Amino acid sequence: MQGFQLSFFTEQSRKHHGLPLGEWLLQEARALGLGGATLMAASEGFGHHGTLHSAHFFELADQPVEVTLAVSAADAERFFARLADEKLQIFYVKTPIEFGMTGS
Numbered sequence: 001m002q003g004f005q006l007s008f009f010t011e012q013s014r015k016h017h018g019l020p021l022g023e024w025l026l027q028e029a030r031a032l033g034l035g036g037a038t039l040m041a042a043s044e045g046f047g048h049h050g051t052l053h054s055a056h057f058f059e060l061a062d063q064p065v066e067v068t069l070a071v072s073a074a075d076a077e078r079f080f081a082r083l084a085d086e087k088l089q090i091f092y093v094k095t096p097i098e099f100g101m102t103g104s
Helices: 021-031 073-085
Strands: 002-011 038-041 044-046 052-054 064-071 091-098
Touching (some): 002 021, 002 073, 021 038, 021 064, 064 073
Antiparallel strands (some): 002 064, 002 091, 038 064, 044 052
16 A cells, blocks of 8 residues: 655653643544554654753653654545644654555
């Protein structure tokens, strides 16, 4: 199947409707019936402002997180429409891909 890999990047401390934004993105993908999403925590990263974000032993709030989805073009449009409805500003990467399952 042809579609897109959507990758969203944020920090653990960023909230939306009382939830960490990464978790909110997972819940919205599920609510829209998308095929799956993965939340990954990183140890360090920096954003467009050049600010270093990292996970420290005592403070995980600044920890970078990434949410990745493999979706059809139609599902990508629905997901971005949902983000627009919420007026969310979040950095993303949208890459054309082929995806599917191996085996029978």
